Amino acid sequence: MEDIYIECSPGISGDMLLGAFYDLGVPKKVIEQPLVDLGLTDKYNLDFKESRSCSILGIKTKVESIDCDSIKRNWRSIKELILNGHLEDKLQQIIFKVFESLASAEGKVHGIEPEDVHFHEIGAIDSLVDIIGVCAALNYLNPKKVYCNEPMLGKGFVQTEHGKLSVPPPAVIELVRKQNIKVVSCLESINGELSTPTGIALLSNLVDYLQPPSKYSINSYGVGIGNLKFPFPNLVRVYKITSFADSFINEQINPKCEEISVQEAWIDDQTPEDISNFVEKLRIEGAYDVSYQAINMKKNRIGFSIQAILPIEKKEFFRQLWFDYSNTIGVRERTQSRWILLRRRGECSTTFGNIKVKQTLKPDGSITMKPENDEVFRLKLEYKKSTDEIRKIIKDSWKNFKAFENWK
Template identity: 40%
Template sequence: MKSIFIDCCLGISGDMLASALLDLGVPKSIFLDNLVRLNIEKNYNVKFNMGTSEGIKGIVCTKNEIPFKEVSRNLNDIKNLLLDSKLNEYVKKKSIRVFEILAEAEAVVHGNEVSDVHFHELGSMDSIIDIVNVCSAIDFLKPYSIYFSDPPSGKGIVSTSHGPLPIPVPTVAEIARQKKIPLMLLDDKYFGEITTPTGIALIATFIDKVYQPDKINIEKIGIGLGSKNISRPNFLRVMLISENDDYIGNNKPSFQTIISQEAWIDDSTPEDVAVLIERLRSAGAIDVICYSVDMKKNRKGICIQAILYPKHKNLLREVWFNYSTTIGIRENNISRWILPRRTVSHKTKFGIVNVKQVMRPNGQTSIKLEHKDLTKITLNTGIPIEEIRKKLIIELSGFYELDDYSF
């Protein structure tokens, strides 16, 4: 399956991201058709040209000045413009969401209602086109996942319609706060904006995919150049990467990096600990264990350890700090080897039962019946769970010997 890793460690803006996606393989016609679908093709012209930035080759986006005066737009104006266009529903929905995120941040910054927010630079046709182009490109590529590295905050002061503002500008800082996007401090001699409001709003639109994958198989790289000369390479890199599916195409163990989060607690009741464990599992933990430990001052405590995939680490941190008494957690990367496996649903005389299949290195397949399904059957029938297990193993014994699996 194909995914995208957007490496924005040097900065991100809407036009840089659109250029990088074009360089990755999105047809230029996708972007040019957007001008037609937005009904502005006679008033605006977007060009993508090859260029370099401090020796790094990529694509830079330029836009011809429009012959009509830009107007200030509010969120409803932009929504209506997009809804009235001939863009497809996905692009409309995602583009509107970007502007909603911008409006929500602007409302907090200026102390207004979202409906009263008026976009100036952000409501220009430049920004609208950049956002629509990025959403169209992602719609074309249809990646399984989209990953981002942490964007840089930048430093210095920038001139805006509100006057000079510190960097990161309030809108960028507010989106980062609301969406819990870490802003990286870049050791950079350049003083200026390198993560724009449009850029971070595009990240926030896909917030469920923000983290750097542990292992990437790069198939293609796209480079989008910034238009500013900042005495260092100014580009955004997008990588098309391949990832393994949930099951693996052979019977060999595969290597994986996961995360362990752990806390020792001595001031919670067993009932509270039980609720915490359930919350951690619901938030995406692969498993949670607990055992008794001797803590300082000879107090008896409980060690709670959650094992999780990297993409769930931020969400589980929130669970620890919001729903437990701990004031700190230990977090470590763990390496593990896993066998190819998959879960398959089968219709049996007891009803639908989920079965986990595992491929051993010697080519043999083993199965394990889902315990919660066995529990449901025993509660409904009154038959002892061990008897149900034996009957199902006999009933299903043939299917994993005869079926042609694609692990």
């Protein structure tokens, strides 16, 4: 299964993203089928045409409204439309999430309940087509992971049904704040709306990682062209990729290779109690492992060397923890690979009742099993036996293993 990488160049909008997916090879029928299922067929005409931006060839999406009722839909009516449509569950859920995040953002900035938000531009038929079409395209491609680089928002002013608004619009600011999306400062000389509320809402709900993978190969790509003219290409590219690390990771390969982040620092101006609390914070937040030891530092001071092994996708989050919860003024960081055996947690029945255990799959196909240390410690106190006695009784009597998870 391939991954998807969305490249905002420099920003993102729903129509550009839809054009890129079409250029990538998603059939128009796939894009329009949920619109048919929702009864919107006679409300629009959808067309994809070749276009250029600064000589770069791509696809421009054009949605012509033939919605004679000119309905200004609110979130309540759109919610009813989605929930009463005949959509598959997975697609319905993601479409619902995108619109719900938009309604929440609009409600926040206008001071009203989300259900009462009249979407104006984003409730118009062209935005309905963009959002539902993009969700349908991604559902059709069914990628393992979705990556995206950090977008620019733009500056200046944009004309809306609320009048002239500064860029970025209030709804974009609220979406970025609520979803904790990191954005890139805009080029000083460029005015214009680089990222729209629809684009940011799609990005915040469809993307797994707001950074590209460290290494990947490109299998195919599509280009979506925007309507605004800039002195640089205004486009969104969508790539089908194979990430380098993931090429090793599937459950048929044992051991498997994965990328990790290693962060470390030396600290000589915090108490042992503070260091202990910080190490525990790293573990609670999901560090794979943390080690620390006392060391001699400059001016003959005793300090601590702390090293944390972390999930690669959370390295930025943990980087911030160092500066928020420790006194360090610098953190060393590197990306490494590690080979690990597949394992899974579960429980099995023993003389002591059901206890939690962990299985490990060896390269030769054999399986080893050991009780969780917390269980051994609990039984040791309860039965007043030594650790070795507890382990032997468990090993001699365990049976009927029940897995809590797949091999990973």
